[in-house]
Amino acid sequence: xxxxxxxxxxxxxxxxxxxxxxxxxxxxxxxxxxxxxxxxxxxxxxxxxxxxxxxxxxxxxxxxxxxxxxxxxxxxxxxxxxxxxxxxxxxxxxxxxxxxxxxxxxxxxxxxxxxxxxxxxxxxxxxxxxxxxxxxxxxxxxxxxxxxxxxxxxxxxxxxxxxxxxxxxxxxxxxxxxxxxxxxxxxxxxxxxx
Amino acid sequence: xxxxxxxxxxxxxxxxxxxxxxxxxxxxxxxxxxxxxxxxxxxxxxxxxxxxxxxxxxxxxxxxxxxxxxxxxxxxxxxxxxxxxxxxxxxxxxxxxxxxx
Numbered sequence: 001x002x003x004x005x006x007x008x009x010x011x012x013x014x015x016x017x018x019x020x021x022x023x024x025x026x027x028x029x030x031x032x033x034x035x036x037x038x039x040x041x042x043x044x045x046x047x048x049x050x051x052x053x054x055x056x057x058x059x060x061x062x063x064x065x066x067x068x069x070x071x072x073x074x075x076x077x078x079x080x081x082x083x084x085x086x087x088x089x090x091x092x093x094x095x096x097x098x099x100x101x102x103x104x105x106x107x108x109x110x111x112x113x114x115x116x117x118x119x120x121x122x123x124x125x126x127x128x129x130x131x132x133x134x135x136x137x138x139x140x141x142x143x144x145x146x147x148x149x150x151x152x153x154x155x156x157x158x159x160x161x162x163x164x165x166x167x168x169x170x171x172x173x174x175x176x177x178x179x180x181x182x183x184x185x186x187x188x189x190x191x192x193x194x
Numbered sequence: 195x196x197x198x199x200x201x202x203x204x205x206x207x208x209x210x211x212x213x214x215x216x217x218x219x220x221x222x223x224x225x226x227x228x229x230x231x232x233x234x235x236x237x238x239x240x241x242x243x244x245x246x247x248x249x250x251x252x253x254x255x256x257x258x259x260x261x262x263x264x265x266x267x268x269x270x271x272x273x274x275x276x277x278x279x280x281x282x283x284x285x286x287x288x289x290x291x292x293x294x295x
Binding site: 002003006010013014017018020021026029030033036037040043044046047048049051052055056059060063064067068071072074075076087088091092095096098099100102103106107110133136137139140141144145148149152155156158159160162163166167 | 195196197200201202203204205207208209210211212213214215216218219220221222224225227228229231232235238239242243245246251252254255257258259261262263264266267268269270272273274275276277279283284288
């Protein structure tokens, strides 16, 4: 049964990933991303990480992809990229060679046996055991990793404040001119370049 | 056929490679961001697999923190992209060479 779940999940994940990389329209890429994120959530369930699967669907497939789509709609949905243009000569073959080289190295490490990666033999059973995984996970987060948890709370606050500051309209000097002095300097320089 | 941890690790490596190549090849900043998400998810999958292989729930705790950091990163990154696109509509990653000496 797990073999079937794994194969279906892997197919969905890889198809979604290829869709993200190969589709010319950014909207299609975002929708393919949902497929990949759902596939990952399915494999989390297959490995008894039920809480993480739920969080994956809610946070990733829900919030993050919706945020992507929101920005896409905000910036104009018709921005398709002509994939036949290669701006830097031989960049794509080089990128593919680098990717295959990376993959080969990981495969080399894995072919020595998964034990060699972690240094410990594994039983490969679900981690939960007698207690449900959410109990074990909650204990781990709120005892061992409690400092990291507080730090992430701070990080989220900083991220929200930072996003507000970044997208805030610059304060105007002249009501007709929407550009602050610093931005104006930058844009005149651009004009000289062009 | 029994699924072993190595299967998951191989899938994770494939996903990470696709995401990495996509990040290098694509020029739309939004799509590059999505490729980063693919790479983060590949690492999450391997963390959950290692948690299962070693019988240690700490691997899943790390995935939880990766999720939080990814959410914060997306918020700030998309804010930067929106700020750039406001000034220069249809900009690609190659157009942003303001800091070039």
